Amino acid sequence: MSLSQKKKKGNQAQSKVFPWLFIAPHLVIFSIFFLIPVVFGIYISFTDWDLVSSPNFVGLANYQEIFTNQDSIFYTQLRTGLTNTFKFVIFVVPFCIMVPLLIAVALNTKPKLGKFFQSLFYMPSLFAISAVVIIWTLMFNVTYGPVNKLLGTSIPLTSTMPYAWVTLVVVTIWWTIGGNMIIYQAALNGIPQDYYEAADIDGASSLQKFFKITLPSIKGQILYTLVVTTIAQFNVYGQPLMLTGGGPSDGTRVLLMYIQQNAFGSGQSIAGIASAMAIVLGICIMIVSAIQFKFLRTKN
Amino acid sequence: MRVKKFASIVLMVGVCVSILAGCGNSSDDSKSSGSSKGGSNEIVFWNPFTGPDGSNIKAMVDEYNKTNPEFKVKNVSMKEGDMYTKIPTVVNSGKNIPDLNIIHAERIKQYKDNDMLQAYDDALTDYPEIKAENYVPESWNIGDLDGSRYSVPLDIHTSGTYYNKELVEKYTPNALDDNIITYDEIKEAGEKAQKDDVSALGVTWMKPILLSLYKQHGGELSSDGIDPTLDNSAMEDSIALWKELYDSGITTKDGEDPYQLFVAGKVMFYPEGIWMRNDVNEAQFDWGLTNAPQISDDLSKAVNWSSSHQFVMFKNENRSDEKTKGIMDFLEWVRTNSLEWAKAGQNPATLDLLNNDEYLEMPQSMFINDPAMQETLTIFDYKYNGYVSEYMDAHALDVIFGKAEVSDFAPSMQKEVADKVAKDNSNK
Numbered sequence: 001m002s003l004s005q006k007k008k009k010g011n012q013a014q015s016k017v018f019p020w021l022f023i024a025p026h027l028v029i030f031s032i033f034f035l036i037p038v039v040f041g042i043y044i045s046f047t048d049w050d051l052v053s054s055p056n057f058v059g060l061a062n063y064q065e066i067f068t069n070q071d072s073i074f075y076t077q078l079r080t081g082l083t084n085t086f087k088f089v090i091f092v093v094p095f096c097i098m099v100p101l102l103i104a105v106a107l108n109t110k111p112k113l114g115k116f117f118q119s120l121f122y123m124p125s126l127f128a129i130s131a132v133v134i135i136w137t138l139m140f141n142v143t144y145g146p147v148n149k150l151l152g153t154s155i156p157l158t159s160t161m162p163y164a165w166v167t168l169v170v171v172t173i174w175w176t177i178g179g180n181m182i183i184y185q186a187a188l189n190g191i192p193q194d195y196y197e198a199a200d201i202d203g204a205s206s207l208q209k210f211f212k213i214t215l216p217s218i219k220g221q222i223l224y225t226l227v228v229t230t231i232a233q234f235n236v237y238g239q240p241l242m243l244t245g246g247g248p249s250d251g252t253r254v255l256l257m258y259i260q261q262n263a264f265g266s267g268q269s270i271a272g273i274a275s276a277m278a279i280v281l282g283i284c285i286m287i288v289s290a291i292q293f294k295f296l297r298t299k300n
Numbered sequence: 301m302r303v304k305k306f307a308s309i310v311l312m313v314g315v316c317v318s319i320l321a322g323c324g325n326s327s328d329d330s331k332s333s334g335s336s337k338g339g340s341n342e343i344v345f346w347n348p349f350t351g352p353d354g355s356n357i358k359a360m361v362d363e364y365n366k367t368n369p370e371f372k373v374k375n376v377s378m379k380e381g382d383m384y385t386k387i388p389t390v391v392n393s394g395k396n397i398p399d400l401n402i403i404h405a406e407r408i409k410q411y412k413d414n415d416m417l418q419a420y421d422d423a424l425t426d427y428p429e430i431k432a433e434n435y436v437p438e439s440w441n442i443g444d445l446d447g448s449r450y451s452v453p454l455d456i457h458t459s460g461t462y463y464n465k466e467l468v469e470k471y472t473p474n475a476l477d478d479n480i481i482t483y484d485e486i487k488e489a490g491e492k493a494q495k496d497d498v499s500a501l502g503v504t505w506m507k508p509i510l511l512s513l514y515k516q517h518g519g520e521l522s523s524d525g526i527d528p529t530l531d532n533s534a535m536e537d538s539i540a541l542w543k544e545l546y547d548s549g550i551t552t553k554d555g556e557d558p559y560q561l562f563v564a565g566k567v568m569f570y571p572e573g574i575w576m577r578n579d580v581n582e583a584q585f586d587w588g589l590t591n592a593p594q595i596s597d598d599l600s601k602a603v604n605w606s607s608s609h610q611f612v613m614f615k616n617e618n619r620s621d622e623k624t625k626g627i628m629d630f631l632e633w634v635r636t637n638s639l640e641w642a643k644a645g646q647n648p649a650t651l652d653l654l655n656n657d658e659y660l661e662m663p664q665s666m667f668i669n670d671p672a673m674q675e676t677l678t679i680f681d682y683k684y685n686g687y688v689s690e691y692m693d694a695h696a697l698d699v700i701f702g703k704a705e706v707s708d709f710a711p712s713m714q715k716e717v718a719d720k721v722a723k724d725n726s727n728k
Contacts, residue, residue, distance in 0.1 A: 048725060051388040052414040056725070073719040142555030156555025159701070246694060248703040253694075262720075264385045267686030268410055270723045 038282075045275035050268055062276035074273050077262075078280065081255030085281070088240075088254060089233045089288075091165060095173045096180060096229045097222065103177065104184035105214065118185070125178030129238035136171045137243060164244045164252050171239055176232075180225045187218035223296045227289050234285045255281050343373045343626055347402035347609075348380035352578060356644040363640070364633050371626025373400075387614065391416050397616040400627050402454060405442045405608040409525075409683040412450050413726045418613040419448040423624050427632050434635065436668060438677045439608040439649040451610035452631050453649035455641060458606040458667050458677055459508035459573045461593060465586040467498060467568040479590050479666075480597045483541060486569060490550025493568060500550040501593070502558030502570040506542070506696035507689055508605035509571055509592065511680050513538035515603045516595045521682035526721065528684065531714035539709045542700050554701040569593070574664035577645035589663040591676065602676040604667065608649060684724075687717040 045062055047055035066078040103121055107114050124132065139147050142156050157163040195213045204212065215222070237256040240246055246253030255277060263274035349357045354377045361375040376398070378386075384407075390396050403411070411417050420443075424430055432440050436456050443451030461481055468476060472489035475481055490500025514521075519534030545551050552558045552567060562570040563583040570580075571592055580587060592604050611631055613619070638648035642659050647668050653659040660669055667673050682688065691713045698704040 048723065050414075050724065050726065052392065052416065053725065073716045141557060142553070143557055143560065154553075154555075156553075159554060159697075159703075247698055248701075249698050250694070261690060264381065265686060266689050267684055267720060268724045268726065269388070270720060273723065 041275050041278060044271055045279045047272050049271045049275075051263070051271050052269070055272070058272065062272050063280075066273065066276055066280070074262075074277075077258040078255070078277055080250055080253060081258045081277070082280070082284065084240075084250075084252055085234060085236065085254045085256070086284075087165070088168065088236050088252075089230060091169050092172050092233050092236075093226070093230050095169060096176050096233070097226055099173055100177050100180035100225075101184050101222075104181050104188055105210070107181075107185060108188040118181075121181055122178035124175050127175070129175070130242065132171060132175045133239060133242040136167070136174075140167055140243075158244050159248050161248060161251050164248065167243060168239050168252060171243060172233070172236070175239075176229070180229065183221050183225055184218065187221040188214065191217045219296075223293070226296070227292050230288060230292065231285055234281065234288070340623075341371050341626075343371045343399045343623065343630060344376060345373050345400045345402075345630075346376050346378065346383060346398040348383050349377050349402070350379050353575070353641075353644040353646070356640050360634070360637070360640045363637065364630060367633070369626065369629055369633075371623055371629070373630055387411075388416075391614050394616070394618075397614050397618075399613070399616070399619060399623060400630070401612050401614060402609045403451075403612055405439070405451075405453075405610050405679050406681060406685040408443060408451055408610060408612070409445065409681065410686075410726070411612070411614075412445050413683065416614055417450045418615050418619075419450055420452065420613070421448050423628050424449060426625070427628050430628070430632060430635060434651055435649045436647075436651065436674055436677065438606060438674070438679055439610075442608065442679055442681050443610060451612045454609040454611060454634065454638075455646045455648050456606050456608045456668075456677055456679075457573060457575055457646050458604050458664070459505070459512070459571065459592055460604060460664075460667065461590050462562065462570040462572060462576070462580050463588050463590060464562070464565060464568055464583075465588055467493070467565070468588075471498075471500070471568065476588070476590060478597050478599070480594050480599065480602060481569060481590060482594050482597050483545070486593060487545065487548065487550060489568060490545075490548070494549060498566055498568060499552045499558075499561065500568045501545060502552050502562055502567045502572075503542075503546065503697070503700060504558050504571050505573075506700070507692040508573070509542070510535075510538050510692055510696060511688075512592050512603045512605040512678070513541065513595070515678060515680075516601065521680055521685065521688060525683060528682075528688070528714055528717040528721065530688070530717060531710045535710040535713070536706065539696065539699050540706050542696075543702075543706050546700050547702075554697075574647060574667070575645045577662075577664055589666065599672055599676065603678050604676045606677040606679050608679055609646075684717060684721050687720045688713070691716050 044055060046057055046059060048058050048061075049055035065072050066074045069075050100121075103117075107118055111117075127135075137158070139145050140157050142148055142154060147157065148154060155163065158167050191214065195217070196209060199209050199213060235256060236254050237260070240252045240254050241257055244252045246257050259274045259277045259281070262270040262277070345361065347357055357377065358375050361373045365372045384403075387401070387403075390398070408417070430452060435453055439453035439456040443449055443453065463476070463481070468489070471492045472485055475485040475489065486500050493500055514534055517534035517537050519532060519538070520529060523529050542551075552561055558567060558570060559572075559576075559579070561567045563580065565583070565585055572580075574589070577589070591602055594602050596602075611634075613624070613627065635650045636652050638650050638653055639656055639659055641648045642653060642662055642665070645664060647664050651668075653665075654669060659665055667677060680688075695704060695709065695712070699706055699709050
C-alpha cells in the first residue's frame with residue numbers, strides 16, 4: 001500500500017470516528033436522561049409498580065383502565081387532566097409566539113432605551129418558576145395585591161373561573177417572553193435591508209412589509225419556536241400547582257399534576273397508572289408537533 | 301493541523317469522561333447523602349426539616365456530637381417531597397440507605413407492610429428508658445405494629461387554635477374559661493364582630509380541621525384499616541358546618557390571607573398548627589393558643605388532630621450492630637435533651653420535658669402537660685391517610701367557598717380513595 005493510500009485510509013477512518021466523537025457528549029446525556037427513562041417509563045406503564053415491590057407485568061390493564069373504565073377515578077383524571085392541558089396550550093401558545101414577535105419587531109427598529117427594554121423583557125426567563133409564582137401570587141392577592149386594586153374588584157382571580165385561566169396565561173407569557181424574543185431578534189437582524197429599501201421604493205406600507213417580507217423571512221424560526229413552545233407548554237406543571245392549586249374544582253388541574261400525585265403523592269405510589277398517563281401525554285405531544293411540522297411545511 | 305485534531309480528540313474524550321464520572325457514584329457522594337457501609341463511624345440521619353425547624357434539629361445534632369459519641373450523627377435535611385421520593389429508590393437499590401430517618405407517623409404502616417422497616421425490638425433491650433411510660437401515648441403507640449416496635453417518636457405536633465385575646469375579651473369574654481372554643485361560641489362571637497369588620501374564624505388548612513370534626517361526629521377513616529369509610533353523614537356534617545359558617549359571613553373570605561389578617565388583628569380565631577408558633581409571634585398583640593374548634597365543650601370528647609415525626613431505620617443488611625447501638629445512644633440522648641426541639645414550636649414526644657420549667661412556659665405545652673389533654677391528641681393512622689389528605693387538600697376549600705356541592709364531597713372522596721386503595725398490592 002502506497003503512502004498516499006495509507007493516508008487516504010487513515011483520513012477515512014478519522015472521518016468515521018470524528019462525527020461520533022463530536023456527538024458523543026450529547027448521546028451520553030441523551031441516553032442517560034432521556035432514552036433510558038423513556039424506555040423504563042414505557043415498561044412501567046405495563047406493570048402495577050408501586051416504586052417499592054417488584055413490578056408485575058399487567059399488559060394493557062393500565063391503558064384499559066384510563067381509557068375505557070368509566071367508573072374509575074383514573075379515567076376521569078386522564079380526561080380532566082388532558083383537557084386542561086390542551087386548554088392551557090391553546091390559550092398560551094399563540095400569545096407566546098405573537099407577543100415576543102411583536103416586541104422583537106419593535107426592538108428591531110432600534111428605539112431609545114432598546115437595550116434596557118430587551119433586558120427587562122428577557123429577565124423573567126431567568127427566574128425559577130417558584131419565584132415567578134410567588135411574585136404573581138402577591139400581585140393577585142385579594143387583600144394586598146395591586147392587580148385587584150387596579151381593577152377595583154374583590155374577586156379572587158386565581159380561584160375563580162374564568163379568571164384562573166387568565167392569571168395562568170398572563171404569568172406564563174410574562175415568564176417565557178424572553179426566550180422566543182431573542183430568537184426572533186436574531187432572525188430579524190439577518191433579514192437583508194435591501195428588501196425593505198426595495199419595498200419602500202415600491203411604496204409598500206409597514207403592514208405590507210411585515211407580512212410580505214418580515215414574516216416569510218423568519219418562518220423557519222417561527223416554526224422552531226412554535227414546536228418548542230408547544231412542547232414546553234404541554235409540560236405545564238409549576239404554574240397551576242402553585243398559583244391556582246389546580247382549582248377551582250379541578251378546573252385548571254393539568255395532567256402532569258395527576259401524574260405526579262399518583263406516582264409521588266402522599267399515599268402509596270401508583271406508578272404504573274402514572275406512567276401510562278405520562279406515555280399518553282408524550283404521544284399527544286408527538287402527534288401535535290408532527291401536525292405542526294406537516295402543516296407549516298406543506299403551507300411553505 | 302494534527303495538533304489541533306489531537307487537541308480536539310483529547311477535549312472530547314475529556315468531556316465524555318467528565319460526564320460519565322459525574323453520573324457515577326463516588327464514595328464521597330455516598331458519604332454525603334447516605335451510607336450503606338457498616339464500618340463507617342457516622343450515622344447518616346435523613347429528615348424533612350428544611351424550614352426554620354431545620355436549624356433546631358441541626359443544633360440538636362451538633363450538641364449531641366459534642367458529647368464525643370462513638371458514632372457521630374451526620375444531619376441531612378431535605379425537602380419532604382424529595383425525601384419521600386428517594387426512600388423507595390435507595391431502599392430498593394440497597395445503596396446509600398440512611399442509617400436513621402425521620403418519617404411522619406402516618407407512613408409507618410405503609411413502609412412496614414412493604415417490608416422496608418427494621419424493627420427496634422432487639423435494639424431496645426439495652427435501653428430500658430425508651431419505653432411507653434416515658435412518651436406521649438398517642439405518639440408511642442403508633443410505632444407498635446403486630447407486636448413489634450418500628451419507630452421511636454421525636455414529637456407529636458398538633459393543630460390547635462390561636463386567638464386574639466383582646467378580640468375574644470371584647471366579643472366572647474367567657475368562651476375560653478374552659479379552654480375550649482366551640483363552633484357555637486365562634487358563631488355567636490362572629491355575628492357580633494361582623495359590624496366591626498372582624499372575622500371570627502380564619503379559613504386555613506382544612507385537612508386537620510375536618511379530620512378532627514369528623515371524629516367528633518363519630519366518623520372513622522376505615523373500619524378494617526384498608527377500605528375507606530368516608531361517605532357518611534359524619535363527613536357531610538363536618539364540611540357542611542364550615543360551609544354554613546362561611547355563608548354566614550363570619551369567616552375570612554375566599555382569596556384572603558387568614559394569617560396576614562390574624563397578625564393584623566382582624567381575625568379572632570386562627571386554627572393552625574403549633575409549628576406556626578414562632579411565626580405568630582409577629583403579631584403585635586397578646587395572643588393565646590387553645591384546642592382546635594370543638595362541637596362540645598366537654599374535654600373528654602375533644603379531638604385535636606395530631607401527627608408525629610418518628611425515628612425509623614430502613615432495612616439495611618450492612619448496618620452493623622455497633623452502629624445500631626450508636627443510633628440507640630442518640631435516641632436515648634434525644635429523649636432527655638429535647639428542649640431545643642420545643643423551641644421550634646413543637647411538642648417533643650418525651651415526657652422528660654415535663655420537668656423543665658422553660659418548656660412548661662411555652663404555649664404549646666398545654667397539649668402535653670395534662671393527661672386529659674394528651675387524651676385529646678389523635679393521629680389518624682389509616683394506612684391510606686395520604687389519599688384522604690390529597691383529596692381534602694384539593695377539594696375542601698372549593699366546597700366551603702361555594703364552588704362545589706357539599707353533597708358531592710364525601711361520596712367523591714370515598715370513590716377516589718377506594719379506587720386508589722384498590723391499586724395497592726402490598727400486605728393488606
